[in-house]
Amino acid sequence: MAIFTTEYFTMTEADAIEYAKTRLNFFDEDAELTCKEIGDGNLNYVFRLVDEKNNKSVIVKQAGPVARISDEFKLSPDRNRIESEILELQNKLAPGFVPEIYGYDPIMNCCAMEDLSDHEIMRTALMKHKKFPLFADHITTYMVNTLLLTSDVVMEHKEKKELVKSFMNPELCEITEDLVYTEPFYDCHRNDVFPASRDFVQETIWNDKALQLETAKLKFEFMTNAQSLLHGDLHTGSVFIKEDSTKVIDPEFAFYGPAGYDVGNVIANLTFALANAKYTIEDAGQREDQIDYLQNTIIDIVDLFKEKFVKAWDEKVTDRTARYEGFKEYYLDSVLRDTAAVSGLELCRRIIGLAHVKDITSIEDAEKRAAAEKECLTAGKRFILERGTLKTGEDFIKVVKESFNNI
Structure with a gap:
C-alpha cells in the first residue's frame, strides 16, 4: 500500500497487521494475523505478529522521532538501520547469540526480526x-x-x-x-x-x-x-x-x-x-x-x-x-x-x-x-x-x- 511507501508515521497494532500483509514477505497467503504492541523499553514500539493458523510469528520494531521515556529526547530514526545492520554483522561474528533479521524499511523506520517469545x-x-x-x-x-x-x-x-x-x-x-x-x-x-x-x-x-x-x-x-x-x-x-x-x-x-x-x-x-x-x-x-x-x-x-x-x-x-x-x-x-x-x-x-x-x-x-x-x-x-x-x-x-x- 502507498501508505507505507511515501512517508513515516507511528504504527498502531492494526497498521502493523496491514504492514505485515503488504510489505513483509514472511507470512503465508492464508495467514490469520493478530498483533500486540509489546514494547516496554524507553525508546521504541515493538509489535508481535502471530499467525496461529500456520504457527508463524515475527517481531516488527519501529523507531520513532522521540523517545517513549521523554519527548525531551529527539532521536534520529537511523538507529533502526544501525540496529538491523549490527545484528546482521553480529550474527556473523557470534552466530546464534542474536536474533535473525528479515528486513529493514528506511521509510517506516522499522525492521522485522525473529520472534524470541520462547525466551x-x-x-x-x-x-x-x-x-x-x-x-x-x-x-x-x-x-x-x-x-x-x-x-x-x-x-x-x-x-x-x-x-x-x-x-x-x-x-x-x-x-x-x-x-x-x-x-x-x-x-x-x-x-x-x-x-x-x-x-x-x-x-x-x-x-x-x-x-x-x-x-x-x-x-x-x-x-x-x-x-x-x-x-x-x-x-x-x-x-x-x-x-x-x-x-x-x-x-x-x-x-x-x-x-x-x-x-x-x-x-x-x-x-x-x-x-x-x-x-x-x-x-x-x-x-x-x-x-x-x-x-x-x-x-x-x-x-x-x-x-x-x-x-x-x-x-x-x-x-x-x-x-x-x-x-x-x-x-x-x-x-x-x-x-x-x-x-x-x-x-x-x-x-x-x-x-x-x-x-x-x-x-x-x-x-x-x-x-x-x-x-x-x-x-x-x-x-x-x-x-x-x-x-x-x-x-x-x-x-x-x-x-x-x-x-
Missing part, C-alpha cells in the same frame, strides 16, 4: 530468581567475538574505519554521555532520586569532587576511544534467555567505543539482580543460594572473558605491533579497567538518574529499597575509583561483597 527477558527471569548456568559462557563468547574481532587489533584498519563511519550514532551517544557520565554526578533537574536515598546521594556522590573528576576523565575517554563496535546498552533487559539459549537484542545504541563498556554493563546489572535477591527473597536458604549463583556468575564472566579474549587474541590478531611482548597484557588491562569503571557508572546512574531498573524499583519496602540503593551506590563509587586495581573475577566480587552488608 524470557533476563531481568524478569532474575527477578523471579531463576538461574541460567550457561549464561556466563554464552555472554563472554558473544562479547569477545563482537568486541575484539571489530577492533584494529584484528580488522584491516581501513575496513574498521569504514565501520566507525557507518555506525556513527550521535543522538544516542549523547543520551549515554548525559544519562550515564554526566547527570548522575551532580544535582541535575532530570535526576529521579528516591527520597529516602537523597541525603546519601548528596553526601556520597554529589559532594565528592574526586569522584566527579574521575567521571569527567571517563566521559572523555568514552567519547574519544573508538576501540570496538559496542552493543552500547548491554543490560539484562537486552537479553532474551532460556536454559540453553542466550540472545542479545536491542543494539540501537551501537557505536565504536571502549570495549569495557559492554562488559561493565553486564556486571552492574547482575549486581542489581543480586540486590533484588537480597531484599526480596524471604527464605534464607533460597536467598543465599540465589546470591551465591549471581556472585559466581559475575566471577565467571570476568574470568571467562579474560580467558577467551587471550585465546582469540593469539588466534586472530593481524596487526604486527599488537604481537609485541607485553602489549596483549597492556590492552586487556585497559579493557578490565573500563569494565570496572562502567560497572560503577551504571550502578550509580540507574539509582540516581532518569532511567531506573525494576530490580530496585520493585522492592516495595521503602527502607529495604533505600538500603539496596545505598549498597549499589557504594559499590558503584568503588568500581570507579578503584578501577585500575581490579583484574580478576574475585577482585570484582570483593567490591560487591564489601559494599553489601551481610552477604
Whole structure:
C-alpha cells in the first residue's frame, strides 16, 4: 500500500497487521494475523505478529522521532538501520547469540526480526530468581567475538574505519554521555532520586569532587576511544534467555567505543539482580543460594572473558605491533579497567538518574529499597575509583561483597 511507501508515521497494532500483509514477505497467503504492541523499553514500539493458523510469528520494531521515556529526547530514526545492520554483522561474528533479521524499511523506520517469545527477558527471569548456568559462557563468547574481532587489533584498519563511519550514532551517544557520565554526578533537574536515598546521594556522590573528576576523565575517554563496535546498552533487559539459549537484542545504541563498556554493563546489572535477591527473597536458604549463583556468575564472566579474549587474541590478531611482548597484557588491562569503571557508572546512574531498573524499583519496602540503593551506590563509587586495581573475577566480587552488608 502507498501508505507505507511515501512517508513515516507511528504504527498502531492494526497498521502493523496491514504492514505485515503488504510489505513483509514472511507470512503465508492464508495467514490469520493478530498483533500486540509489546514494547516496554524507553525508546521504541515493538509489535508481535502471530499467525496461529500456520504457527508463524515475527517481531516488527519501529523507531520513532522521540523517545517513549521523554519527548525531551529527539532521536534520529537511523538507529533502526544501525540496529538491523549490527545484528546482521553480529550474527556473523557470534552466530546464534542474536536474533535473525528479515528486513529493514528506511521509510517506516522499522525492521522485522525473529520472534524470541520462547525466551524470557533476563531481568524478569532474575527477578523471579531463576538461574541460567550457561549464561556466563554464552555472554563472554558473544562479547569477545563482537568486541575484539571489530577492533584494529584484528580488522584491516581501513575496513574498521569504514565501520566507525557507518555506525556513527550521535543522538544516542549523547543520551549515554548525559544519562550515564554526566547527570548522575551532580544535582541535575532530570535526576529521579528516591527520597529516602537523597541525603546519601548528596553526601556520597554529589559532594565528592574526586569522584566527579574521575567521571569527567571517563566521559572523555568514552567519547574519544573508538576501540570496538559496542552493543552500547548491554543490560539484562537486552537479553532474551532460556536454559540453553542466550540472545542479545536491542543494539540501537551501537557505536565504536571502549570495549569495557559492554562488559561493565553486564556486571552492574547482575549486581542489581543480586540486590533484588537480597531484599526480596524471604527464605534464607533460597536467598543465599540465589546470591551465591549471581556472585559466581559475575566471577565467571570476568574470568571467562579474560580467558577467551587471550585465546582469540593469539588466534586472530593481524596487526604486527599488537604481537609485541607485553602489549596483549597492556590492552586487556585497559579493557578490565573500563569494565570496572562502567560497572560503577551504571550502578550509580540507574539509582540516581532518569532511567531506573525494576530490580530496585520493585522492592516495595521503602527502607529495604533505600538500603539496596545505598549498597549499589557504594559499590558503584568503588568500581570507579578503584578501577585500575581490579583484574580478576574475585577482585570484582570483593567490591560487591564489601559494599553489601551481610552477604
